[in-house]
Amino acid sequence: MWSYYAYAGVFLLLSIFVSNAIAWIKQFRQASRLQAKTIALSGRPAGASTIPVTILTGFLGAGKTTLLNSILSSPDHGYKIMILENEVGAVSIDHQLIDNIPRDGVVVMQNGCICCSASSRAKNDNELERILDHLLTVQADTLGFDYLIVETTGLADPGPIVQTFLELRASRFRLDGVVTLVDTPALLSTMHKDMPAEMMAQLMYADVVCLNKIDLVGSDMDLDQASAFVRALNPDARLLPTTKATLSVDNLLDIRTFDAARYAEQLAKVTATPGNGHTADVSTVLLTATTDLVLQPFGLWLNDVVAASSHENVFRIKGIVSIAGDNYKWILQGVLDTYTLAPSGLWADGEPRETQIVVIGKHLNRFELESSFLVLVGKDKSV
């Protein structure tokens, strides 16, 4: 009898020991996993080596470059910012319009639309990913930048760009947020009809929507209508009304608003929105001249182009113009039927004085634009 109890006791002790041992092993494993995690995190502390990324988007002429200039001229933002620029068309004008930054702080992505490139992952042809790799391996160390702003074209769908950042493995980049610039008067005139699909996607993916050009908005009621429209598309975005994109950097950079789950929800909505994709029939005409232009006839030519734009649908004109007898570069900025031409910085010594004008629109009459420009610069052989 005694031996029966002894065996049962030993068995009980053994099973307590075994179950304790299993629990200890489990605890030990868990502890080492936790430790490994802690080591991995402390080996790469947030802030020191992760580079926050802001995607800056918005339709043609909404004010993206204006906002960039405002950020870069803000005295105490404290970041060394790298800018990745992408432009509609074969020529880059925007990077010449960005002030206050060393030239090697801007990378211009010219050979193709950033969002189309980013959506071509399956073809192993993601130009954006290649540039990001290059920035990290070559330029992060030599230039020491600690913030990246990706400025999309006005015709970009930001979705594939966001997706690229989400799918980067073991990257030092951290998507901070999507900031969308809005030309508020243009939004008011298109929101109930013909809103370009890209503008819609830019609003839907935004973490922050800057309702810009408030100086051109008629009344508070109009602003309320624009805000309500954006809210209906994107209830969680932060709305910031502004003029000339003069916003505090604290509202734009390192705001940690990007949320992958929310992005997935918005992606489903964008995909379900009819007409998703690039606005059809948008083209770009580049006009260049190496002879100086005479101010008055140039102004008359511009008036004609803008006057004809109602049926040709010119969205955007921008450029750098060399005016005869003047040492300043003249900057041409036109959005829909409003344009300005104003002197900016001086031409540098030895810099070729080349005029470059980009016209972006729907159903553009390329032949008429090019031939009237040739007449203006005195190159037309037929006159």
Ligand SMILES: Nc1nc2c(ncn2[C@@H]2O[C@H](COP(=O)(O)OP(=O)(O)OP(=O)(O)O)[C@@H](O)[C@H]2O)c(=O)[nH]1
């Ligand atoms: N009246 C007014 N004009 C503005 C405002 N913000 C920007 N602009 C003007 O709008 C024009 C277009 O501004 P940009 O900053 O170049 O716009 P963008 O979004 O970079 O344009 P894209 O190069 O077409 O993508 C410029 O002439 C700006 O000076 C504003 O708040 N009010």
